[in-house]
Amino acid sequence: xxxxxxxxxxxxxxxxxxxxxxxxxxxxxxxxxxxxxxxxxxxxxxxxxxxxxxxxxxxxxxxxxxxxxxxxxxxxxxxxxxxxxxxxxxxxxxxxxxxxxxxxxxxxxxxxxxxxxxxxxxxxxxxxxxxxxxxxxxxxxxxxxxxxxxxxxxxxxxxxxxxxxxxxxxxxxxxxxxxxxxxxxxxxxxxxxxxxxxxxxxxxxxxxxxxxxxxxxxxxxxxxxxxxxxxxxxxxxxxxxxxxxxxxxxxxxxxxxxxxxxxxxxxxxxxxxxxxxxxxxxxxxxxxxxxxxxxxxxxxxxxxxxxxxxxxxxxxxxxxxxxxxxxxxxxxxxxxxxxxx
Amino acid sequence: xxxxxxxxxxxxxxxxxxxxxxxxxxxxxxxxxxxxxxxxxxxxxxxxxxxxxxxxxxxxxxxxxxxxxxxxxxxxxxxxxxxxxxxxxxxxxxxxxxxxxxxxxxxxxxxxxxxxxxxxxxxxxxxxxxxxxxxxxxxxxxxxxxxxxxxxxxxxxxxxxxxxxxxxxxxxxxxxxxxxxxxxxxxxxxxxxxxxxxxxxxxxxxxxxxxxxxxxxxxxxxxxxxxxxxxxxxxxxxxxxxxxxxxxxxxxxxxxxxxxxxxxxxxxxxxxxxxxxxxxxxxxxxxxxxxxxxxxxxxxxxxxxxxxxxxxxxxxxxxxxxxxxxxxxxxxxxxxxxxxx
Numbered sequence: 001x002x003x004x005x006x007x008x009x010x011x012x013x014x015x016x017x018x019x020x021x022x023x024x025x026x027x028x029x030x031x032x033x034x035x036x037x038x039x040x041x042x043x044x045x046x047x048x049x050x051x052x053x054x055x056x057x058x059x060x061x062x063x064x065x066x067x068x069x070x071x072x073x074x075x076x077x078x079x080x081x082x083x084x085x086x087x088x089x090x091x092x093x094x095x096x097x098x099x100x101x102x103x104x105x106x107x108x109x110x111x112x113x114x115x116x117x118x119x120x121x122x123x124x125x126x127x128x129x130x131x132x133x134x135x136x137x138x139x140x141x142x143x144x145x146x147x148x149x150x151x152x153x154x155x156x157x158x159x160x161x162x163x164x165x166x167x168x169x170x171x172x173x174x175x176x177x178x179x180x181x182x183x184x185x186x187x188x189x190x191x192x193x194x195x196x197x198x199x200x201x202x203x204x205x206x207x208x209x210x211x212x213x214x215x216x217x218x219x220x221x222x223x224x225x226x227x228x229x230x231x232x233x234x235x236x237x238x239x240x241x242x243x244x245x246x247x248x249x250x251x252x253x254x255x256x257x258x259x260x261x262x263x264x265x266x267x268x269x270x271x272x273x274x275x276x277x278x279x280x281x282x283x284x285x286x287x288x289x290x291x292x293x294x295x296x297x298x299x300x301x302x303x304x305x306x307x308x309x310x311x312x313x314x315x316x317x318x319x320x321x322x323x324x325x326x327x328x329x330x331x332x333x334x335x336x337x338x339x340x341x
Numbered sequence: 342x343x344x345x346x347x348x349x350x351x352x353x354x355x356x357x358x359x360x361x362x363x364x365x366x367x368x369x370x371x372x373x374x375x376x377x378x379x380x381x382x383x384x385x386x387x388x389x390x391x392x393x394x395x396x397x398x399x400x401x402x403x404x405x406x407x408x409x410x411x412x413x414x415x416x417x418x419x420x421x422x423x424x425x426x427x428x429x430x431x432x433x434x435x436x437x438x439x440x441x442x443x444x445x446x447x448x449x450x451x452x453x454x455x456x457x458x459x460x461x462x463x464x465x466x467x468x469x470x471x472x473x474x475x476x477x478x479x480x481x482x483x484x485x486x487x488x489x490x491x492x493x494x495x496x497x498x499x500x501x502x503x504x505x506x507x508x509x510x511x512x513x514x515x516x517x518x519x520x521x522x523x524x525x526x527x528x529x530x531x532x533x534x535x536x537x538x539x540x541x542x543x544x545x546x547x548x549x550x551x552x553x554x555x556x557x558x559x560x561x562x563x564x565x566x567x568x569x570x571x572x573x574x575x576x577x578x579x580x581x582x583x584x585x586x587x588x589x590x591x592x593x594x595x596x597x598x599x600x601x602x603x604x605x606x607x608x609x610x611x612x613x614x615x616x617x618x619x620x621x622x623x624x625x626x627x628x629x630x631x632x633x634x635x636x637x638x639x640x641x642x643x644x645x646x647x648x649x650x651x652x653x654x655x656x657x658x659x660x661x662x663x664x665x666x667x668x669x670x671x672x673x674x675x676x677x678x679x680x681x682x
Contacts, residue, residue, distance in 0.1 A: 060539070206589065206590045215587055215588075217606055224583065226583060226587050226610075239557075240558075243557070247556075269565045269567075272565035
């Protein structure tokens with residue numbers, strides 16, 4: 001190696017160092033207003049990532065779990081997966097002439113969603129099953145991908161993939177940059193989320209925990225496929241969330257993020273952990289963090305909590321106050337809600 | 342930066358390059374004899390990792406799934422998890438005086454395993470349930486860890502964590518070094534494997550798919566725990582393996598490794614995949630790889646296949662021949678079976 005090359009290398013190293021400095025200086029949580037909420041996050045991350053700190057957690061144990069509906073993306077006026085199902089009912093109606101006289105489909109096809117849902121949970125389940133079963137897992141993923149690429153939110157007219165919260169996207173990236181492994185733990189269908197979450201959130205399909213239907217292996221003529229059946233297998237909501245976390249992840253998370261009473265048990269399970277593996281034996285280090293996104297911004301998003309049918313936040317809000325969990329006041333804490341167009 | 346520092350840097354870069362060269366030159370599959378078996382693996386890995394190759398697969402899609410019993414570690418004279426259960430029956434017997442007159446426990450406590458198993462699958466399930474339920478997931482993990490640290494294989498007297506196959510350890514590391522994400526997909530209990538697989542195989546708990554029992558969330562006095570119940574939830578064997586892969590991983594693997602008929606559907610599902618995402622649209626690139634470990638080495642390990650009660654390999658061996666899957670002849674293909682002491 002000549003001295004000239006050596007010099008160039010030295011310059012390259014200097015330049016790279018300079019850019020690294022710039023990256024460090026830039027606020028990774030740019031859409032969060034400064035204040036106690038933001039500080040509670042950055043303080044926690046600092047203490048679990050500082051080697052030698054009594055709260056240091058080794059990277060393998062830095063598991064962070066996120067609810068999806070109402071935590072990473074919006075959930076009003078209805079869960080987006082349910083809006084997907086409604087679109088599918090319309091698309092599949094020509095193949096189901098019997099739906100014209102059969103509830104909840106008859107009402108739906110007349111555009112009467114409220115009438116269709118008069119049948120309560122049973123009606124909702126029928127709609128989900130009619131639109132989420134009877135095809136292979138790969139065919140279903142294709143349908144989801146086509147919908148997510150073309151459908152628009154009924155109020156904002158933006159693609160659903162733009163109805164995600166910019167501050168939460170930054171938070172996901174910030175945690176990963178600090179050695180965390182980020183998971184979705186959602187009441188939504190796992191097969192509905194997996195096709196698009198990697199692109200939108202940077203979370204690969206194998207890090208998505210969700211509700212699921214039964215699938216059955218079928219092998220005929222060399223084509224080995226999995227057929228989706230009209231039968232619920234697992235509801236990843238409420239007490240199902242810690243069960244799902246245990247089933248899929250197998251470790252107790254150290255950070256959990258939710259927005260409704262359906263997340264309460266996940267937050268309890270996360271914060272009730274014993275000392276994280278790798279923390280000192282004296283018990284000082286058992287750092288756990290829970291956060292609730294409180295929808296307080298009727299202007300930029302939606303304002304709802306204790307009385308809402310969707311994303312009801314009541315018991316978990318009381319428990320957050322009692323236990324000192326972080327509560328995001330969307331109106332106060334977020335500079336920006338959705339990504340810029 | 343002075344010129345001296347620049348020179349030191351240049352030297353450092355040269356030295357690092359030298360070590361990288363050495364690492365490349367060293368065979369990562371040292372315990373595999375050269376031949377068609379080894380070559381089928383390295384050829385496949387080369388083609389899916391060579392950018393511009395029609396068979397190139399982007400890293401996110403490089404999913405490799407491994408059976409555990411008989412593929413990563415031994416499974417004779419009995420599945421090791423069953424040997425764990427037998428040890429637990431002995432340890433728990435003082436708390437269960439009724440077992441003295443109750444099969445299958447009575448026979449077991451007299452040391453008559455064969456008599457205990459006369460009750461067939463029902464007896465086996467009773468033994469598993471009696472030893473794997475009635476405690477929290479964390480208490481169970483602790484029990485497994487204590488056992489794995491102290492128990493010895495009945496024939497070799499080595500710890501079970503040394504009854505793993507050295508060539509497969511090298512293969513796991515080799516695949517990961519080539520951008521693969523490695524998963525276990527085993528008929529064994531997921532909660533039995535997770536406590537130790539990270540140390541032994543370098544596979545984190547969240548990349549383990551296995552059979553499971555029902556767990557229930559319980560929250561009392563601020564202690565949020567998951568209780569293991571005596572009820573089977575999921576059997577990750579045979580047609581359950583593709584179902585488990587879909588449930589936990591959500592992508593079709595491109596490489597699968599097994600050793601018995603219980604792995605057949607996993608191998609079928611893996612090899613029947615359409616073009617991997619990221620491969621060219623002309624259909625040329627749909628590279629899939631299946632491998633079966635054939636236990637042919639009575640001297641260094643055990644020799645068994647079509648007639649064996651444990652790890653029966655019959656239909657899958659025929660299908661491997663018909664479809665050109667790689668079959669490892671342990672006696673011929675492996676320089677070494679277990680790690681050196």
